[in-house]
Amino acid sequence: MKQYDAIVIGSGQAGSPLSKQLAKAGKKTLLIEKRFIGGTCVNDGCTPTKAMIGSAKAAYLAKHADKLGVHIDGHHIDMKQIRHRKDELVLSWRNGSRRAMENTENLDLIFGEATFTGDKTLTVKLNEGGEVDVKAELIFINTGTTPVIPVIEGLQEVGYFTSTTLLDVEEVPEHLLVLGGNYVGLEFAQMFHRFGSKISVLERGPRIVAREDEDISDELTKILLAEGLDVYTNAQSVKFERQDESIKATIVVNGIQQEISCSHILVATGRKPLTEALAPQLSGIKLNENGFIQVNEKLETTAKGIYALGDVNGGPAFTHIAYNDYIIVYRNLFEGADDKTTERPLPYCMFTDPQLGRIGLTEKQARDQGYTIKVAKLPMNQVARAVETGEALGVMKAVVDAKTRQILGAAILGEEGGEVMTVIQMAMMGGITYDRIRYCVFAHPTYSESLNNLFMKLDA
Structure with missing residues (x-):
């Protein structure tokens, strides 16, 4: 049984930075990864899909460039080249992260499948063969999720x-x-x-x-x-x-x-948590009815000293949330902070074209929670930048508190919707009310400039 100060299971967007920071803080740390460094985001999620969406956007623009006076004849799709470009980006991120791990003092990296065998003890079945037994007083689980396959005949x-x-x-x-x-x-x-x-x-x-x-x-x-x-x-x-x-x-x-x-x-x-082979119950860790690890607002499980970060804890399944889980846990344990998951914003962006950027409450959520609200909507075909670039599909929508004028939430379905949503998020975090944004000076012509017109709708 090899003793460590800390063990991190899974090298996703919480586990990777956390393992390095633990080691840099002087903790003898072990990082266990079953598959590839980087987790879903780097290998199967954000990096590869957004790379391929970039290729798909180029194909769409080539097909529809006529309306802008640009005539492109004979373009075709080369899926092998698209895949090759995607693979190169994935390998670059994955290998760079692995090198950083291997060059971090106090950090051991092994590849294999971890299973709890008792109180803060694990057996790791190594990918290269054999097993090792390890234990630590601090354990951090970042094993993520996997696709759910429904039972359908055939x-x-x-x-x-x-x-x-x-x-x-x-x-x-x-x-x-x-x-x-x-x-x-x-x-x-x-x-x-x-x-x-x-x-x-x-x-x-x-x-x-x-x-x-x-x-x-x-x-x-x-x-x-x-x-x-x-x-x-x-x-x-x-x-x-x-x-x-x-x-x-x-x-x-x-x-x-x-x-x-x-x-x-x-x-x-949908997706389900990767907890079955881990057998967390053997270390006193409780799961919910869907198999996700139960955590409190500081991400500690029902077993003291064991934390669950990222998708495996059943929270919002986004890379930036997993990374923020790492921030919360590390700051609380080593910097004397008192951060909680209940106090953070929840921005996200779906990368359809146009994008859908979202922050805060929906209109329905705001009404259900008893707010007296105003709703502002602006079609993207009334946004100068969108019309000029030929990207005028979608709509901007914001929900505000009619009493305090604070912005409660926004959905930006439009070109660069995620970027415009982020401007609104910053305003919400800074307590900037919608009436101040209405008269704010933005650079022209930008997508964010349209926030002037969006909030002017409230007084129309």
Whole structure:
């Protein structure tokens, strides 16, 4: 049994920086990684998908440049080159992070699968063979999540992609059936439609991106339909059958059974925590009903001295939230801070085109919480910068407290929506009221300048 001061399980966007900081603080630290350094973000999430979305955007612009007076003839998609570019970016980030780990004093790095065997003790089955037993008084779990595969008749037999495996195709699927109409499914759906696939999206609920307000969901639906994607809501697949080179999918839409033919399937129906092999219960760690590790507002589990960071704790599944988990835990343990997860903002951005940047409360949430609100909306076709660049799809929306004039939340569905949302987030964090933004001087012509006009809508 090898003793450490601290053990970090998983090298995602919380585990990687935390392990280095622990080692630099003088703690003899072990980092255990089952697969690749960098976790989902670097290897299967943000880095590869946004690289490929960049290629898809270029394809879309080439196809639609005529309206700007630019005529591009003969462009084509080279999926092998797109994949190669994506792989180079992933390897650059992954290998750079690994070198940084290996060059950090007081930090040991091993590759294998960790399993709790008792109170703060672990056995690691090494990828290269053999096992090691380790223990520490401080343990940090950052094992993340993996795609959920629904039980549907015939799915296993016909085969399917996940958000991980679809990243490695070298040919454009002829007709991709996407199961799930939320963030992951929609990013992939639009991306592969722009590469040339026919796309059908099945969403079980009454609308896509159900976390958002209904008007935002409806606006995004209109944009995707206009681009040529098929979107089915109140829809689910019940059976798959192989028919020669195609797949017959039996689906039910609004209670009516029908059949569609596709070439490939993407399963994007959610994710589940990687806790089964870890067996955290053997160290006194409680899980919730969905298998996520229970933590308090400082990210400590039910076992003192053991913390869970990132997606595995059931919190918001975003890279920046995992990184902030690391900040909270490290500052509290080593800098005397009293940070809590309940005190942080929750910004996020879905990288469809246009982007959907979100911060704070939706209109529905604000009303449900009893606020007296005002709602400001500005179509992107009234934003000068958007019109000038030919990117005028979408809408800006903000929810404000009618009494205090504080901004409660915003959804920016538009070109550079994530960047405009961030301006609003900074205002919210600084207590800047909407009436001050209404008359603020912004550089012209920028997307953020349109916040003047957005908040002027409140007095119209």
